[in-house]
Amino acid sequence: MGEQKSAAETSAPKKRDPERTMRTVITAARVEFAEYGYDGARTDRIAAGTGMSKGVLYHYFRSKDELFVAVLEDIYQELRSQNEALVLDDFEPEAGIRELIAHTYDYFVTHPEFIVLVNAENLMKAVHLTKSESVHSMFAPLSTRLGELIRRGQDQGIFRQNVDIIELYVSIVGLGYFFLSNRWTLSVVFNRDLLDESAEDRRLAHMTDMVLGYLRHVDQDAPK
Numbered sequence: 001m002g003e004q005k006s007a008a009e010t011s012a013p014k015k016r017d018p019e020r021t022m023r024t025v026i027t028a029a030r031v032e033f034a035e036y037g038y039d040g041a042r043t044d045r046i047a048a049g050t051g052m053s054k055g056v057l058y059h060y061f062r063s064k065d066e067l068f069v070a071v072l073e074d075i076y077q078e079l080r081s082q083n084e085a086l087v088l089d090d091f092e093p094e095a096g097i098r099e100l101i102a103h104t105y106d107y108f109v110t111h112p113e114f115i116v117l118v119n120a121e122n123l124m125k126a127v128h129l130t131k132s133e134s135v136h137s138m139f140a141p142l143s144t145r146l147g148e149l150i151r152r153g154q155d156q157g158i159f160r161q162n163v164d165i166i167e168l169y170v171s172i173v174g175l176g177y178f179f180l181s182n183r184w185t186l187s188v189v190f191n192r193d194l195l196d197e198s199a200e201d202r203r204l205a206h207m208t209d210m211v212l213g214y215l216r217h218v219d220q221d222a223p224k
Contacts, residue, residue, distance in 0.1 A: 093153030
């Protein structure tokens with residue numbers, strides 16, 4: 001027979017794992033906010049979904065506002081990581097742009113809660129996101145790498161010279177984001193089914209053609 005544990009061993013509390021606990025809370029809160037919106041979300045349901053008490057939840061996040069900020073930071077960090085997993089230096093300029101568009105669009109398709117949560121925050125004029133200490137610099141590395149990719153294309157004479165990197169990335173995001181967030185109403189307005197996978201594929205091809213068409217248009221930059 002094995003040795004019996006001492007009373008001290010059996011009564012010792014389990015070691016806390018704050019990082020894991022916070023990750024569990026954020027995951028549950030992400031589902032709650034995406035389902036019910038900011039106003040409709042309830043911290044008691046979030047706590048119940050984690051199997052924790054509200055007291056534990058408020059130990060890590062002092063308010064519903066603070067928890068929503070953490071959720072927004074989480075989804076933006078996830079998008080950044082999705083794009084950072086793509087090593088743009090490994091691609092020729094046009095191929096790199098194609099891959100960045102596809103990666104960004106695929107994230108929106110597979111994470112529809114991103115669109116719901118960001119739409120909700122925009123309706124509140126980014127009142128929560130402005131409180132974030134990390135989001136301001138979150139996409140700086142991607143902007144730098146995208147700028148390097150564009151410069152390689154410019155050096156090869158295949159991309160135009162006057163490219164604003166932030167405007168370019170906003171366009172890449174917007175072309176997919178708008179379609180995916182509005183395709184129910186667009187389907188009705190234009191009497192076309194935009195909800196199936198073939199519509200998603202057509203949109204990706206159209207986005208790619210538009211962005212590359214803009215970047216390839218070098219003639220207007222030539223001296224006259």
